Amino acid sequence: xxxxxxxxKQLVPGNECRAILRSEKRGVLSVIGDDGYPYGVPINFYYxxxxxxxxxxxxxxxxxxxxxxxCDKVSFTTWNHGSRKEGDWAFYVTSVIVMGKAELVDDPxxxxxxxHKLAEKYYPPDExxxxxxxKFGKNVQIIAVHIQxxxxxxxxxx
Numbered sequence: 001x002x003x004x005x006x007x008x009k010q011l012v013p014g015n016e017c018r019a020i021l022r023s024e025k026r027g028v029l030s031v032i033g034d035d036g037y038p039y040g041v042p043i044n045f046y047y048x049x050x051x052x053x054x055x056x057x058x059x060x061x062x063x064x065x066x067x068x069x070x071c072d073k074v075s076f077t078t079w080n081h082g083s084r085k086e087g088d089w090a091f092y093v094t095s096v097i098v099m100g101k102a103e104l105v106d107d108p109x110x111x112x113x114x115x116h117k118l119a120e121k122y123y124p125p126d127e128x129x130x131x132x133x134x135k136f137g138k139n140v141q142i143i144a145v146h147i148q149x150x151x152x153x154x155x156x157x158x
Contacts, residue, residue, distance in 0.1 A: 022049060032067060055143065079096070080093060090158035
């Protein structure tokens with residue numbers, strides 16, 4: 001169902017992919033949008049490694065939620081900051097591409113829990129998280145992406 005990576009020498013093992021999903025803060029979620037056009041949007045995310053699920057938050061209405069209701073197949077891409085070897089001007093960057101099925105979460109307890117996990121990744125003070133939840137929590141939509149396929153690739157940007 002999913003293609004193997006063509007440039008196998010650049011393939012990154014699953015444990016490195018999961019480490020990038022745990023540590024990176026942003027990526028691009030791609031859905032099949034209006035009239036079949038792809039729609040990719042930069043987005044914050046939280047990776048629950050135990051569940052092997054990516055979580056995102058958004059408004060309850062909008063392009064992403066409409067697209068997911070029409071087709072649950074999505075793609076998500078993130079990448080690390082890269083590094084350079086001494087004497088080399090070009091970066092070595094590792095990207096991770098996830099394919100999966102998205103679900104609009106409707107369980108209030110899961111929405112609360114995953115919103116807080118997301119917030120802890122970006123806004124460490126707990127008091128701030130709870131204050132934001134009190135203001136905006138009723139409008140939050142959580143999207144869960146159940147990972148079906150994941151590949152990582154190391155690229156020398158030369």
